[in-house]
Every structure is written in C-alpha cells, then in structure tokens.
Amino acid sequence: MPAHSETTSRQLRPIAWGAALLAGFITQLLLILFVTLIALQQLGVTTDNLNAVVDVHMRKQNLTKTMLNVARERTLIMLTLTKIGDPFERDDLLTRFNEKGTEYAVARQSLQDMPLSPRERKLITLQQQLIKIAQPIQTQVIDLISAQHNLEAEQIAITRAIPTQNQVLAVLFQLDAETQHVALAASRKAYEAQKVARFWMYLLCGAALLVGVIVAAVVLRYTARISREREHLAIHDALTGLPNRRLLLECLEQALAHARRNKTMIGVLFIDLDNFKRVNDTLGHAVGDQLICHVARRLRAAVRNEDIVARLGGDEFVVVISDVHAASQILHVVDKILAVMVAPYQIAERELFNSCSVGIGVYPTDGTSSSDLLKNADTAMYHAKSSGKNRYHLYDAAMNAMAEEQLQLDTDLHYALERNEFVFHYQPQVNLNSGRTDTVEALIRWNHPDKGLLSPATFLDMLEDTGEILPVGRKLLGTACAQGARWHAAGFNDLTVAINVSSKEFWHQDLLANVHDALDRSGLPPRSLQLELTEGILMGDMDVAVHKILALKAIGVSIAIDDFGTGYSSLAHLKRFPLDVLKIDRYFIKDIRHDSVNEALVISILALCNGLNLDTVAEGVETRSQLEVLRKIGCPVVQGYLISQPVPAEDVMALLQRDWLQELDLHSDTPA
Ligand code: C2E
Numbered sequence: 141m142p143a144h145s146e147t148t149s150r151q152l153r154p155i156a157w158g159a160a161l162l163a164g165f166i167t168q169l170l171l172i173l174f175v176t177l178i179a180l181q182q183l184g185v186t187t188d189n190l191n192a193v194v195d196v197h198m199r200k201q202n203l204t205k206t207m208l209n210v211a212r213e214r215t216l217i218m219l220t221l222t223k224i225g226d227p228f229e230r231d232d233l234l235t236r237f238n239e240k241g242t243e244y245a246v247a248r249q250s251l252q253d254m255p256l257s258p259r260e261r262k263l264i265t266l267q268q269q270l271i272k273i274a275q276p277i278q279t280q281v282i283d284l285i286s287a288q289h290n291l292e293a294e295q296i297a298i299t300r301a302i303p304t305q306n307q308v309l310a311v312l313f314q315l316d317a318e319t320q321h322v323a324l325a326a327s328r329k330a331y332e333a334q335k336v337a338r339f340w341m342y343l344l345c346g347a348a349l350l351v352g353v354i355v356a357a358v359v360l361r362y363t364a365r366i367s368r369e370r371e372h373l374a375i376h377d378a379l380t381g382l383p384n385r386r387l388l389l390e391c392l393e394q395a396l397a398h399a400r401r402n403k404t405m406i407g408v409l410f411i412d413l414d415n416f417k418r419v420n421d422t423l424g425h426a427v428g429d430q431l432i433c434h435v436a437r438r439l440r441a442a443v444r445n446e447d448i449v450a451r452l453g454g455d456e457f458v459v460v461i462s463d464v465h466a467a468s469q470i471l472h473v474v475d476k477i478l479a480v481m482v483a484p485y486q487i488a489e490r491e492l493f494n495s496c497s498v499g500i501g502v503y504p505t506d507g508t509s510s511s512d513l514l515k516n517a518d519t520a521m522y523h524a525k526s527s528g529k530n531r532y533h534l535y536d537a538a539m540n541a542m543a544e545e546q547l548q549l550d551t552d553l554h555y556a557l558e559r560n561e562f563v564f565h566y567q568p569q570v571n572l573n574s575g576r577t578d579t580v581e582a583l584i585r586w587n588h589p590d591k592g593l594l595s596p597a598t599f600l601d602m603l604e605d606t607g608e609i610l611p612v613g614r615k616l617l618g619t620a621c622a623q624g625a626r627w628h629a630a631g632f633n634d635l636t637v638a639i640n641v642s643s644k645e646f647w648h649q650d651l652l653a654n655v656h657d658a659l660d661r662s663g664l665p666p667r668s669l670q671l672e673l674t675e676g677i678l679m680g681d682m683d684v685a686v687h688k689i690l691a692l693k694a695i696g697v698s699i700a701i702d703d704f705g706t707g708y709s710s711l712a713h714l715k716r717f718p719l720d721v722l723k724i725d726r727y728f729i730k731d732i733r734h735d736s737v738n739e740a741l742v743i744s745i746l747a748l749c750n751g752l753n754l755d756t757v758a759e760g761v762e763t764r765s766q767l768e769v770l771r772k773i774g775c776p777v778v779q780g781y782l783i784s785q786p787v788p789a790e791d792v793m794a795l796l797q798r799d800w801l802q803e804l805d806l807h808s809d810t811p812a
C-alpha cells in the first residue's frame with residue numbers, strides 16, 4: 141500500500157506543479173492589468189492638472205482682452221463726451237466712463253494675482269507706467285468737459301489723451317499676444333507630455349504582458365517536457381532505451397488482444413546472456429554495460445520493427461514476436477537471434493564472446509495472459525541454460541513442476557546453515573615427485589534432507605546472490621581449519637588445506653579477521669592454509685587486491701589462483717600479484733593428449749610458473765594418458781578423479797597414507 145500511494149503522489153506532483161505555475165502566471169497577468177489601470181488613472185489626473193494650467197492661461201488671456209476692450213471703450217466714451225451737449229446724457233456717459241475705469245482696475249488686479257511669466261510681468265509694469273501718464277490727461281479732459289469747455293477738451297483728447305491711450309493699447313496688445321502665446325505653448329506642452337507618457341505606458345505594459353506570456357509559455361513547455369521525459373524514463377530502460385517491464389507488459393497486452401481478435405499466435409522469448417556475470421566480475425561494470433547495449437542493438441536489428449524488444453534488467457531481455465501463423469516462424473527468429481549473439485563483440489579494445497539462452501512461450505498454447513507467458517518463457521529459458529547454454533528451449537508444462545522444485549530448493553537453502561546441512565568434501569592434490577598428498581582442497585556439499593548430497597552447481601550461485609555465502613564461508617573456514625588441525629595431530633603435519641574464496645568473501649572487510657579467527661581457534665599453522673581465488677578477483681581493483689593479498693600473506697597463509705586460463709587476465713597481469721600456486725583449469729587438461737594447442741599452452745603456463753616461482757597444479761585429471769602427458773611436460777602436482785573424487789573428511793586419512801607413485805605405477809618411468 142505505501143508503494144502504491146508513493147507512486148500516486150509521484151504522479152500528482154507534476155500536475156500540482158503545473159497548477160501552481162499557472163496560478164502564478166495568472167496572478168502576474170492580473171497584476172500587470174491592475175498596474176495598467178492605475179497608470180491610466182494617474183495619467184488622467186495628470187491630464188486634469190495640465191488642463192488646470194491651460195485654464196489659468198485662458199483666464200489670463202480673457203483678463204487681458206477685458207483690459208483691452210475696456211481701455212478702447214473708455215477712449216470712445218471720452219471722445220463722445222467732448223461732442224455731447226445734453227447734461228443728462230453726459231452724466232450717464234461719465235458714470236460709464238468711471239465704471240470702465242473700475243472694471244479695468246479689477247481686471248488688472250486679477251491678472252496680477254495670477255502666476256505670470258517675467259515678460260508678462262514686465263508688460264504689465266510698462267502698461268501701469270503708461271497709465272500713470274495717461275490718467276492725468278484723461279482727468280484733465282473730463283474736468284474740461286464737466287466745465288463745458290468741450291472744444292478745448294476735444295483738442296486735448298485728440299492731441300494728447302488718445303495717443304497716450306493708444307500707447308497703453310499697444311502694450312495691452314502685446315500682453316494679449318504674449319498670454320495667448322504662453323497659453324498655446326502650455327497646452328501644446330501638456331498634449332505632448334501626455335502623448336509621450338501614454339506611448340511609454342502602452343509600450344511598457346505591452347512589453348510586460350508579452351514577457352509574462354513568453355515566460356509562461358516557456359515554463360509550461362519546459363514542465364511539459366520534463367514530465368514527458370519522466371514518463372519516458374518510467375517506462376524505458378535507462379541504459380539501452382528499450383522498453384522496461386512496465387511498457388513490455390502494456391505492449392504485450394495489446395499484442396494479445398490483437399492476436400485474440402485475429403486468431404494469430406505470439407512468441408514470447410525470454411533471453412538471458414550466458415556469461416554476463418563473468419564479464420561483469422572480471423572486466424567491470426562499464427564493460428558489462430557496453431555489452432548490454434551491444435546486445436540490445438543486435439536484438440533490435442534481428443527482429444521486425446513491429447516486434448517488441450524489452451530489457452527486464454541485468455542481462456535479461458524479452459522479445460515478443462506477434463502476428464505469427466506457425467511456430468516455425470518463431471523458431472526462425474530465435475535461430476537468427478542465437479546466431480547474431482555469438483558473433484564477437486568489440487568492446488574497450490577487446491574482443492568478447494558471449495552467447496545467450498532463450499526460453500520460448502507461445503500464445504495460445506503456453507498461456508493466454510502476459511504474466512503466464514512471461515513466467516513460462518522464463519522457465520523454458522532456465523532449462524535452456526541448464527541443458528548447456530547457447531540454445532533455446534520451448535516451454536512445456538513439465539517444466540513448471542521443475543521450476544517449482546527449484547523455488548522450494550531456494551527456500552530450503554535459506555535454512556541450510558542453521559540446520560548444519562553444509563559439509564566439506566576433500567579432494568587430494570598429489571605431488572608427482574614424492575607421490576604424496578601435499579594438499580587437500582575443501583569443496584562444499586549440501587546435505588539436503590530429502591535430496592541427499594547436492595553439488596555446489598545447484599546452490600552456490602544462489603548463496604552468492606543472496607550474500608549468504610558470507611556466513612556460510614565463515615563457518616566452513618572454521619570447519620576446514622579444525623579438520624586440518626586434526627590431520628596434523630594425526631601425524632600429517634605437512635598437509636595444507638585449500639579452501640575456495642568467492643569474490644564477495646574476498647572483498648568483504650571481515651575476511652582477514654575471519655582467517656585469523658579460524659586459525660586461532662583451530663591451532664592450524666597459517667602456512668597449512670591455502671586460499672584459492674579466481675582470476676576475476678584479480679581483475680577488480682588491482683591495487684586494493686594486491687594490498688589484501690599482501691595482508692593475507694602477512695598472516696602466513698598461501699594464495700592460489702584457481703581455474704587459471706578461463707578468465708580474461710593475461711599472463712603479464714599475474715606478475716603484479718604475490719601468489720604461491722597456480723591451478724590450470726581442467727578445460728586445458730581435458731584434451732591435452734589430442735590437442736597440441738592446449739598442450740603448448742600448458743607448457744607455456746608451466747614455464748611462466750617456473751619464472752614466477754609459482755607451484756602449479758593441473759586440475760581435472762581424469763585419465764592415465766592425461767597424467768602421462770602432464771608428467772612428461774613437467775607438471776609437478778595433479779588433482780582429479782584419476783586420483784580421487786572429493787571425499788568426506790573421514791575418508792581422507794586413508795588417501796593421505798597412500799604412496800601415489802606406487803598406486804599409479806609411476807616408479808618405472810620416472811620423468812627426465
Ligand atoms: P573448483 O574450485 O574448480 O573445484 C574443482 C571442481 O572440479 C570440483 O567441483 C570438483 O569436484 C571437480 N573435479 C575435481 N576433479 C575432477 C575431475 O577429474 N573431473 C571433473 N569433471 N571434475 C573434477 P565441485 O565440488 O562441484 O565444485 C565446483 C566449484 O564450486 C568449485 O570449482 C569452486 O569454484 C566452487 N566451490 C566449491 N566449494 C566451495 C566453497 O566452499 N566456497 C566457495 N566459494 N566456492 C566453492
């Protein structure tokens with residue numbers, strides 16, 4: 141349940157993110173709109189202010205015009221007065237004359253109260269000075285009229301009052317022109333300023349909107365891409381880009397639906413590489429990854445575009461062949477796959493060889509659901525593997541029973557250690573010069589309550605995969621040392637006990653302590669314990685491996701390299717390691733009598749061991765003729781069924797007592 145809710149929350153997260161972003165951008169857009177509105181409102185206020193300024197100028201202009209008109213009228217009234225005889229009419233006109241004077245003074249005062257430019261102020265001052273000259277003359281004319289000296293008044297009006305009044309009018313004209321000019325300039329300025337402000341405001345708001353929209357689009361596109369990539373990763377294998385299990389199941393379901401409708405067959409191929417673990421262990425994960433990629437490409441190229449090629453993880457692939465009408469079509473593809481897989485792989489300047497085992501499940505005969513088909517193809521693959529690799533196996537129902545048995549075995553294995561079901565059998569290594577057993581190799585057996593004695597081939601991989609090899613190895617190390625000490629006590633105090641150390645055990649930090657502990661408890665001298673390491677271990681982190689081996693040798697135990705020749709280490713490579721014994725793998729011994737290449741190889745390995753001062757053991761010696769060739773070419777120590785099968789501890793003593801030169805009748809033809 142927690143796993144499920146975790147995936148749901150993982151799916152929800154991108155959606156929540158998208159929603160949050162969208163909300164953020166909508167807020168931004170609203171803000172921009174809000175700012176625009178505020179700015180427009182402010183612009184309105186500014187416009188009003190400017191209008192007020194323009195209004196002031198207009199009022200000034202009106203006042204100036206009033207002064208001008210009033211001055212003109214006063215002149216006219218004055219002239220009319222000189223011509224009028226009727227005293228009533230004259231009084232009327234005099235009253236109007238004085239009213240106009242007051243009107244003029246009021247207008248001027250209002251004008252003076254307003255904000256004025258220096259030039260306006262100057263013109264008003266000039267006008268006042270002229271009025272000061274004109275006023276007494278006008279008063280004189282009015283006085284003369286009041287005294288009814290009309291002719292004289294007219295005389296003075298025409299010659300003096302009107303010209304000075306005209307001067308005043310001229311100044312007022314100038315003032316009028318000036319106020320008009322200032323008003324026009326102010327309104328033009330206000331208009332221009334508003335135009336510029338409006339332009340910038342539209343530009344900035346537009347730009348902000350545009351930027352917001354672009355950013356929103358980019359971010360939305362980006363998040364969409366990320367979620368697409370995530371989606372892709374979730375259904376594809378990161379290393380090869382092939383569909384992963386999830387997508388495979390989806391596609392297989394679709395293919396099944398299609399096959400049901402069209403009454404066609406489907407081939408489900410479960411493919412597992414045969415030597416991947418070795419490549420990974422000896423050449424490292426980087427090379428292993430490259431191999432997987434090469435395999436993926438070859439598989440993809442071997443089938444049609446519409447067929448599915450998926451990687452389940454590790455070195456497991458599944459190919460689904462659809463639209464099939466006969467089983468032979470599937471087998472044809474499988475043959476092609478097996479053929480392309482064995483071609484050499486060029487990786488990291490090396491040539492690697494690998495094969496694969498293929499299990500085949502066919503719809504509808506071997507299952508009608510994707511899970512059944514995959515499970516059955518897997519079971520068939522397991523059979524292909526156990527019947528010799530580099531081959532295919534079609535599923536049949538009997539396999540299922542066997543697969544279940546294997547599952548049961550895996551479960552039993554889990555309890556084997558606490559039930560003390562692991563034992564050692566020992567196999568002697570015989571020195572061909574002395575005829576004596578120098579060393580016995582301890583080989584693990586599982587004493588299964590129902591199935592009897594099982595060999596490591598049936599359970600060792602499982603022990604290593606689960607890591608249980610660590611406690612099992614520690615326990616057995618103690619057992620072997622205690623057994624060795626017992627043989628020493630019985631008089632065979634030159635006997636060495638050899639024990640196999642898997643790579644997991646070797647790299648584990650407790651190895652040194654465990655060895656110390658086992659020796660201490662048993663009392664077996666360190667020189668009588670030998671650890672057998674495989675080449676793969678030496679191909680790991682070389683410096684650390686050398687360090688670890690040196691530390692082991694400091695305790696006093698000896699180190700053998702096991703199965704030599706089957707890994708990828710070169711002879712030159714060996715020189716870096718402080719080894720004591722080299723065990724030639726039985727592959728080279730098997731055909732040594734008939735295969736001159738193998739014989740030559742063994743001869744050169746022997747020469748190398750001589751040069752490096754290593755003892756050499758030939759493994760898997762089964763026949764007398766193999767023994768003779770080995771003896772002829774100078775191999776000093778042999779191990780194999782010819783001497784003895786691995787036997788229980790209680791049977792070892794009898795073997796130790798034997799003189800093998802006599803036993804094998806080798807006295808007569810002692811080698812040169
Ligand atoms: P190995 O170390 O190469 O051991 C030699 C294997 O060859 C043994 O198989 C042995 O029974 C078999 N053998 C000996 N003489 C002959 C012969 O003349 N002909 C043939 N065909 N085979 C022969 P076994 O006991 O089944 O062990 C298999 C492998 O399991 C060992 O190979 C070793 O790598 C591993 N192993 C065994 N015991 C242990 C253990 O206690 N710990 C670890 N880590 N690995 C172990």
Ligand code: CA
Binds near residue numbers: 581640672702
């Ligand atoms: Ca061994």
Ligand code: CA
Binds near residue numbers: 702703759
């Ligand atoms: Ca071996």
